[in-house]
Amino acid sequence: MDIADSSIELWIRCLGNESLLQPMWDSLRFNYRDYLRSPLFPIVLTVSSYFVLCLPFLVCDIIGDKWAWVQQFKIQPSRRPTASTLLHCAGVTLYNHVFLVLPASVAQWLWRPPVDLPDQAPSLLELIAGVIGNLLLFDFQYFIWHLLHHRILWLYVTFHAIHHNYSSPFALATQCLGGWELVTVGFWTTLNPVILRCHLLTTWTFMMLHVYVSIEDHCGYNFPWSTSRLIPFGLYGGPSKHDVHHQKPNTNFAPHFSHWDKIFGTHADFSFISVVKYKS
Numbered sequence: 001m002d003i004a005d006s007s008i009e010l011w012i013r014c015l016g017n018e019s020l021l022q023p024m025w026d027s028l029r030f031n032y033r034d035y036l037r038s039p040l041f042p043i044v045l046t047v048s049s050y051f052v053l054c055l056p057f058l059v060c061d062i063i064g065d066k067w068a069w070v071q072q073f074k075i076q077p078s079r080r081p082t083a084s085t086l087l088h089c090a091g092v093t094l095y096n097h098v099f100l101v102l103p104a105s106v107a108q109w110l111w112r113p114p115v116d117l118p119d120q121a122p123s124l125l126e127l128i129a130g131v132i133g134n135l136l137l138f139d140f141q142y143f144i145w146h147l148l149h150h151r152i153l154w155l156y157v158t159f160h161a162i163h164h165n166y167s168s169p170f171a172l173a174t175q176c177l178g179g180w181e182l183v184t185v186g187f188w189t190t191l192n193p194v195i196l197r198c199h200l201l202t203t204w205t206f207m208m209l210h211v212y213v214s215i216e217d218h219c220g221y222n223f224p225w226s227t228s229r230l231i232p233f234g235l236y237g238g239p240s241k242h243d244v245h246h247q248k249p250n251t252n253f254a255p256h257f258s259h260w261d262k263i264f265g266t267h268a269d270f271s272f273i274s275v276v277k278y279k280s
């Protein structure tokens with residue numbers, strides 16, 4: 001058996017190993033039981049993940065033009081958010097959190113009982129399959145929602161236009177959303193793991209990854225570790241694809257993967273936009 005065969009066999013054994021995540025799960029539930037059982041925990045997790053994960057991109061937005069290595073990955077190198085733009089988005093985000101997320105959190109805390117923590121951890125394979133399943137389901141829901149909000153003028157003007165104030169997105173624009181859009185996204189992110197009957201560890205992993213890929217979609221940089229570069233065959237859109245949506249809003253409605261836009265004929269590559277821009 002050569003090295004490639006033995007490493008594949010090792011991977012398969014790790015993926016199916018029922019007890020690989022058990023020590024971590026046991027440590028979490030024994031040490032942080034009350035926090036993890038609280039209905040507030042998923043909200044605290046996603047809100048804190050959002051601000052922490054925005055920070056590195058925010059630094060790039062503020063000092064990236066003086067940092068040649070970072071600047072080479074900027075999707076629209078001549079466009080950079082101004083201080084007032086960043087403050088506006090921070091203000092909208094703060095408003096949404098105070099008037100929507102906070103009341104929803106209090107309601108959850110008052111009305112939902114603490115959740116039960118299962119004894120058994122998921123296998124790594126269950127966790128990865130659950131996270132991918134949740135991303136695919138959300139991608140489909142948001143594709144339909146997004147398409148309708150661009151095709152029906154009233155929906156666009158009333159709910160979605162605020163997110164299109166910026167044709168060159170940046171990390172803080174991710175949650176520069178109308179309340180209806182934020183509520184819808186939060187609803188699906190909470191409901192989908194229940195529909196797919198995911199383990200809590202899978203649910204929390206999905207929620208954090210979903211926050212990251214949503215920020216990455218808007219970050220304005222196509223770094224070497226960008227998801228679209230890591231996932232082969234153009235299956236995943238990533239920051240370049242969503243950047244095109246902000247430049248050419250009748251294309252690229254799916255937030256993560258590429259297949260729905262390709263099926264419905266709404267897919268556009270970044271190279272196409274660049275050619276159009278340089279010609280005009």
Ligand SMILES: [Zn+2]
Nearest residue numbers: 163169218242
């Ligand atoms: Zn966007």
Ligand SMILES: [Zn+2]
Nearest residue numbers: 146150160249
């Ligand atoms: Zn849009």
